[in-house]
Structures are given as structure tokens and as C-alpha cells.
Ligand SMILES: Nc1ncnc2c1ncn2[C@@H]1O[C@H](COP(=O)(O)OP(=O)(O)OP(=O)(O)O)[C@@H](O)[C@H]1O
């Protein structure tokens with residue numbers, strides 16, 4: 001299977017940049033591109049420290065579930081504890097999109113919803129994604145839309161809370 005996935009990783013506890021680096025390391029030869037590290041204001045209404053985020057593109061011989069397993073393995077390795085929804089965490093890795101043989105996969109399985117149902121609302125996903133793929137598109141409500149346009153539609157304050165930093169490594 002020839003697949004390509006866009007993943008978003010974030011952390012706001014512990015050695016956050018180190019946790020992001022661990023995701024890139026785990027991807028190894030499957031890593032196609034990684035954005036710089038972004039320092040981002042917390043999204044979702046929980047008062048907490050800023051996050052660091054990275055968006056990456058991976059490709060290989062994996063199905064959508066196997067990309068989710070990859071994300072979970074990375075979270076487990078970072079001793080991720082599931083606690084408050086949208087609350088602080090050592091490492092969160094989400095699957096944003098998966099294409100198989102060039103065709104975007106859709107799924108409404110609660111274990112793996114594709115495309116990720118909140119990605120289009122998150123500047124911390126879209127801004128780094130745009131950096132590594134300026135022509136990226138994301139299907140929202142069944143309609144493919146340019147990530148650049150989705151980002152432009154977000155609240156200016158939210159976008160201003162997403163600041164580009166240096167490389168993950
Ligand atoms: N596209 C997806 N990527 C990652 N997890 C997903 C996806 N779709 C559904 N899930 C499911 O969502 C559940 C909760 O995931 P998680 O704890 O990472 O949520 P969260 O990061 O707090 O919130 P959000 O899903 O809004 O990012 C997981 O059990 C996972 O199976």
C-alpha cells in the first residue's frame with residue numbers, strides 16, 4: 001500500500017521539543033517533511049502553558065490504522081496520560097489526513113475520523129502544514145479547500161498566537 005499521511009504533534013509538558021524530535025526519529029525513513037517548531041497559544045479553552053507544535057508528512061507502506069498506531073506508540077513512549085480533554089500533555093500526535101494511492105481517505109469510525117474533524121479550526125495545525133506544503137488541501141464538510149484559505153478564515157488572534165520557531169533538529 002502506497003500511503004501518505006499528515007500528522008500533527010504537540011506538547012506542553014516536560015522536554016517538549018525533545019518529544020517532538022522523538023516523533024521525527026520514530027518516523028525515520030518514512031519522514032517526508034517536517035515543519036519548524038511553532039510555539040502556540042493553547043487552543044480549546046483550557047488554561048495551560050503554551051504548546052510547541054510541528055506538522056509532518058510521512059509516507060510508506062501503512063494503512064490509516066497503522067498510522068494511528070504509529071501516533072499512539074509515540075504518545076506511549078512519551079508516557080502520555082489521558083486526563084483533561086484538550087488539557088496539558090507530554091505528547092499528542094493526531095492523524096490529520098491520509099491519502100492511499102493518491103486518494104484521500106475518509107472515515108467516520110470514532111477511533112479514527114478522517115480527515116481529522118477539528119484540524120480546519122486549528123491554526124497550530126494549518127500554519128506549520130502550509131509551511132511544508134503550500135498547495136495543501138483539506139476536505140471540510142465534503143468540500144476540498146485550500147489550507148491557505150482555511151488559515152486565512154481563522155480568527156486573527158488565534159493565528160497571531162502561532163509563532164514560528166527553529167527546526168526540530
Ligand atoms: N484523526 C484522528 N487522529 C487521532 N486520534 C483520533 C482521530 N480520530 C479519532 N481519534 C480518536 O480520538 C481519541 C482521543 O484522542 P486524543 O486523546 O488524542 O484527543 P485530543 O487530542 O484530546 O483531542 P482532539 O481529538 O480534539 O485532538 C483517540 O482514542 C483516537 O482513537
Ligand SMILES: Nc1nc2c(c(=O)[nH]1)N=C(CO)CN2
Pocket residue numbers: 009010011040041042043044051052053085086087092124
Ligand atoms: N496550541 C495548541 N493547543 C492545543 C493542543 C496543541 O497541540 N496545541 N493540543 C490540545 C490537545 O488536544 C489542546 N490544545
